[in-house]
Amino acid sequence: MPKIEETRPKYLQIAHHLRDQILRGDLRPGGEVPSERQLAADWGVSRPTTARALETLRHQGLVEKRQGSGTYVRGPSAHRRPHDLHGRPKPPARITPPGEHAVMTSTGRSEAPEHVAKSLNLTAGARAVHRQWVTRNDSGPIALSTSWFAPDVGDRAPKLLDPDRIPDGPLRYVEHMTGRQGSHAEDRMCARPATGNEASGLELEPGSAVLIVHHLVYDLTDHPLEFVEAAYPPHRWAFEQGYPLG
Template structure:
């Protein structure tokens, strides 16, 4: 049976647009978001719809009301996933929004473990580049720690991967640009887990604390895996995804 096209209600479309600006970093912590009157005027919707936009964003923990100012962005509970970082690269040219930064703990070449070889589509034991980083938000709060893996075959074209320094545009865009490929998709998996010794030390929590584990693959138009990543993030930080559900009944 053909699917029925049911577009999202206007308030969800507008909330999604503002949410994308927050997630990508175009709107940062403390920035004002449009008032209900501005939303109603700019989007040509009723005031009731505009008010629903702001209440949705408040319910998601992305904005808060400040007396005398209006509604402003708050990002303390926001965890930026690999997908979010891809959006940020495309919209701002930077992988991290203002106020967020990363410290590269190590970078080097080693034989590919089995799971990494499988993710990158190479032979076990083949050379891979490994980069470990910890990401911080405002006031130096660690929010996630991660390891990125790259096929060692890109080493000659992407030498910065061996340097323990930040790559402003993000490692995956750097690799894509240096190898003449285009980033087209990200595949992400998430699961609850417990912090091991390394994650606990980086995140400033007790070993065995609850954390969010993620695995991400960044794909080129040709289907090559440009980067495979594994990360651990603190609890209480939200990831946002939107899915369009088609009713085939």
């Protein structure tokens, strides 16, 4: 069991250790996660600390608590995850899958919409940095995505304002320039009518239904680092999930 480092929050160290076990497959979907009591004994910390660690994993969607039973690893829920398009690429870096390409449509500083400002912990009216692009393949647009960063991140990572493609992707570039490491992300999804900009970028009729994905990346201290809003046409997304009955 790793030793607690005094320079980082204890609950985050425990949460990250368990998260890595889940991602490596050491803790498999459906498997039980060590209890608060067991984690407290293993790590030499208090029960409230381990409770917060498990709550962090639940917030990230990695585990679920079953009343009167325990905490269990959640199984995969989507055929194609937002992380596949918006996560940090692994070397050799590739931002889009084979057969797809991204076309930048807008970069700059602009007033962050209310939901973006709230997600990035910005004050109302703050001028955040944005990068917008359309992902396409031979059959047409796949997604219209806008990546948002806090103003101070734009000051330290000036290439975010350039219209040119960033070879390793915006997130890896921001990590390099700011020293802040992306730790985990959460996704929220809903369906709504397309805005004028979304309909135009996705080549849809005005008011067409689109799937909206909000992808929020947190750093190692649980502070928001990047917010991505992506719109998908109805024929470009499908969910698949298997689960036992009874």
